[in-house]
Amino acid sequence: MNLFADIRALVVASLDQLAAEGVLPAGLSLDAVVVEPPRDPAHGDMATNAAMVLARPAGRPPREIAQALAGRLLADPRIALAEVAGPGFLNLRLAPAVWQGVVHAILTDPGFGRSTIGAGQRVNVEFVSANPTGPMHVGHARGAVFGDALASLLAHAGWDVTREYYVNDGGAQVDVLARSAYERYREACGEAPQIAEGLYPGDYLIEVGEALKAEYGDSLLGKGEDTWLAPIREFATARMMAMIRDDLASLGVKMDVYSSEKALYGSGRIEAALDRLRALGLVYEGVLEPPKGKTPEDWEPREQTLFRSTAHGDDVDRPVKKSDGSWTYFAPDIAYHWDKIARGFDQLIDIFGADHGGYVKRMKAAVAALSEGRVPLDIKLIQLVKLMKNGQPFKMSKRAGNFVTLREVVEQAGADVTRFVMLTRRNDMALEFDFDKVLEQTRDNPVFYVQYAHARVMSVLRRAAEAGIAADDATLAGADLARLSHDAELGLARRLAAWPREVEIAARGNEPHRIAFYLNDLASEFHALWNRGHDETGLRFVQEGDQATSQAKIALARATGVVISSALAILGVTPANEMR
RNA sequence: GGCCCCGUAGCUCAACUGGACAGAGCAGCCGCCUUCUAAGCGGCCGGUUGCAGGUUCGAAUCCUGCCGGGGUCGCCA
Numbered sequence: 001m002n003l004f005a006d007i008r009a010l011v012v013a014s015l016d017q018l019a020a021e022g023v024l025p026a027g028l029s030l031d032a033v034v035v036e037p038p039r040d041p042a043h044g045d046m047a048t049n050a051a052m053v054l055a056r057p058a059g060r061p062p063r064e065i066a067q068a069l070a071g072r073l074l075a076d077p078r079i080a081l082a083e084v085a086g087p088g089f090l091n092l093r094l095a096p097a098v099w100q101g102v103v104h105a106i107l108t109d110p111g112f113g114r115s116t117i118g119a120g121q122r123v124n125v126e127f128v129s130a131n132p133t134g135p136m137h138v139g140h141a142r143g144a145v146f147g148d149a150l151a152s153l154l155a156h157a158g159w160d161v162t163r164e165y166y167v168n169d170g171g172a173q174v175d176v177l178a179r180s181a182y183e184r185y186r187e188a189c190g191e192a193p194q195i196a197e198g199l200y201p202g203d204y205l206i207e208v209g210e211a212l213k214a215e216y217g218d219s220l221l222g223k224g225e226d227t228w229l230a231p232i233r234e235f236a237t238a239r240m241m242a243m244i245r246d247d248l249a250s251l252g253v254k255m256d257v258y259s260s261e262k263a264l265y266g267s268g269r270i271e272a273a274l275d276r277l278r279a280l281g282l283v284y285e286g287v288l289e290p291p292k293g294k295t296p297e298d299w300e301p302r303e304q305t306l307f308r309s310t311a312h313g314d315d316v317d318r319p320v321k322k323s324d325g326s327w328t329y330f331a332p333d334i335a336y337h338w339d340k341i342a343r344g345f346d347q348l349i350d351i352f353g354a355d356h357g358g359y360v361k362r363m364k365a366a367v368a369a370l371s372e373g374r375v376p377l378d379i380k381l382i383q384l385v386k387l388m389k390n391g392q393p394f395k396m397s398k399r400a401g402n403f404v405t406l407r408e409v410v411e412q413a414g415a416d417v418t419r420f421v422m423l424t425r426r427n428d429m430a431l432e433f434d435f436d437k438v439l440e441q442t443r444d445n446p447v448f449y450v451q452y453a454h455a456r457v458m459s460v461l462r463r464a465a466e467a468g469i470a471a472d473d474a475t476l477a478g479a480d481l482a483r484l485s486h487d488a489e490l491g492l493a494r495r496l497a498a499w500p501r502e503v504e505i506a507a508r509g510n511e512p513h514r515i516a517f518y519l520n521d522l523a524s525e526f527h528a529l530w531n532r533g534h535d536e537t538g539l540r541f542v543q544e545g546d547q548a549t550s551q552a553k554i555a556l557a558r559a560t561g562v563v564i565s566s567a568l569a570i571l572g573v574t575p576a577n578e579m580r
Numbered sequence: 581g582g583c584c585c586c587g588u589a590g591c592u593c594a595a596c597u598g599g600a601c602a603g604a605g606c607a608g609c610c611g612c613c614u615u616c617u618a619a620g621c622g623g624c625c626g627g628u629u630g631c632a633g634g635u636u637c638g639a640a641u642c643c644u645g646c647c648g649g650g651g652u653c654g655c656c657a
Contacts, residue, residue: 036596039603049599052637062637086600087637131657171657261657291653293581304654315583315653322655329657357584358652381585384650425593428585430650432592441619444592444606452619459617498596505596517594517604524604531621540616579619 002500008035014072044091051088062088099493100481106559107477118158127351129166132240133177136406145422149512157507170261178233184209264332273335282308312365348377388434420447451576453523457561476555483552
């Protein structure tokens with residue numbers, strides 16, 4: 001059930017009638033007609049721009065069209081008031097029964113808030129994709145939470161979603177990992193480790209060294225890289241991936257698929273992808289111009305293998321091979337995306353750190369070329385997380401290997417709080433994460449505020465039980481909701497009615513933060529009603545001695561709880577039953 | 581210098597993807613409150629949406645050019 005879609009359908013049907021009666025010309029496109037909540041509640045419950053967008057093609061003044069439409073709409077019992085306003089808006093006021101019906105729908109329809117706009121299309125959400133060279137840090141946590149919530153959101157809106165992690169285990173950095181682990185292995189064997197400049201100094205490799213000793217004894221001591229590099233690389237990356245999976249699990253993130261970059265090497269798939277592009281005339285040998293403006297010191301013209309990304313909107317063509325003949329990072333990534341296309345996804349989403357912004361155009365160009373424009377790729381960039389403690393920047397020094405890990409954040413703040421806070425900002429805005437503030441129990445902590453609203457709903461149900469009022473869902477579904485007549489109550493119901501629409505807007509834009517903002521608004525509306533009960537006892541949810549009215553009001557509270565819980569589920573946050 | 585992102589109330593951020601008078605929360609000011617659930621409630625003040633043009637019925641949103649912040653710029657991933 002989506003009330004806005006229902007009313008839009010009514011508007012469209014009415015316009016069709018007007019066309020049939022000759023009031024409007026036949027065959028007008030109604031695509032641009034929208035029904036949405038006005039910014040200003042004084043303008044009514046819903047507004048449509050129909051008259052304005054049709055004025056020009058119909059050759060009639062907008063207000064005249066609006067007037068005719070109003071007459072039609074008023075014939076429907078759901079429409080209580082239809083007023084022409086401003087340049088030709090038609091403002092609608094809906095009958096209380098409509099809002100009461102929303103409460104009933106929430107209590108009886110488990111699919112309330114779900115949508116079918118995804119139409120079962122298969123979408124692949126690739127996120128985190130951190131190098132398997134160490135534990136994940138806060139930045140990764142934000143990407144993980146965002147990707148996971150986006151995936152849930154899309155699933156909620158009718159997409160068939162795959163969560164995927166691209167393991168960057170093929171480049172030079174995993175060799176560095178192997179060398180670093182080897183030193184820790186030597187250390188475990190009683191030798192003095194030499195963590196040279198450029199190796200990973202973090203303590204997390206100590207246990208890997210010990211595990212290596214347990215596995216290999218001292219058989220690798222004193223041997224050259226050619227004997228130990230490959231096996232230790234395997235060993236260490238496997239350990240790192242196990243650690244990363246644990247980290248993700250601590251945040252409640254579970255991937256459907258892990259894809260290995262390394263597996264692409266030697267499989268012929270990189271070559272195949274590039275051959276495909278070459279056949280399209282998009283791979284060639286050529287010389288790049290130096291970057292405009294700032295030319296690097298050591299720049300020298302050099303012929304190399306290039307992808308013609310400029311054919312699909314990039315600014316320059318991009319190399320796929322390094323000067324030593326090995327692939328650039330881009331080459332296997334092209335093959336990887338081709339693989340995703342080949343697996344039949346209708347739509348791809350990549351979630352990158354903001355420092356990869358320069359990579360976006362070439363990746364989109366590659367996907368456009370390989371899918372011949374059939375598979376859209378949306379790339380969401382995740383901005384930095386600024387860690388704070390008591391309003392002071394929380395310093396981290398990655399170089400020293402003692403950066404703040406995802407694990408530490410989750411241990412201090414908890415998974416629910418971490419997730420919620422990281423979703424209260426748009427992905428392309430920097431996020432401040434203050435360890436103290438996120439745990440505060442005050443109004444300006446959105447996590448607390450929303451959880452408190454849910455806890456109050458549960459409290460109402462407990463109180464009803466104490467008062468001997470039946471308040472199970474079946475009973476509430478049969479409550480006499482016509483008793484919900486106060487504007488404060490109907491206002492809350494209006495907010496609940498907006499939920500399905502909010503899901504669709506958020507899903508269409510790949511913007512899970514909208515869910516967090518909606519939750520804040522809904523909680524605010526609920527708290528406001530609760531607080532009015534202080535002075536106006538008639539607005540309290542439990543009305544001593546009046547079971548029927550109590551049940552209607554409790555149904556409203558319960559419906560609010562259901563929607564909060566459903567929205568929190570998309571964000572991957574557990575609703576609180578009581579505050580401690 | 582090229583490209584990408586950001587710039588909105590004193591602060592932190594929204595704005596339904598082009599809709600009406602740009603909204604919340606903090607902070608500030610003025611009242612109220614000692615509780616159906618306690619960590620408060622109501623109201624007021626606060627704006628040239630960085631600047632200047634353009635597109636149109638209508639612009640924070642789209643286009644052009646500037647200003648400021650961040651990121652990035654063949655052989656890192």
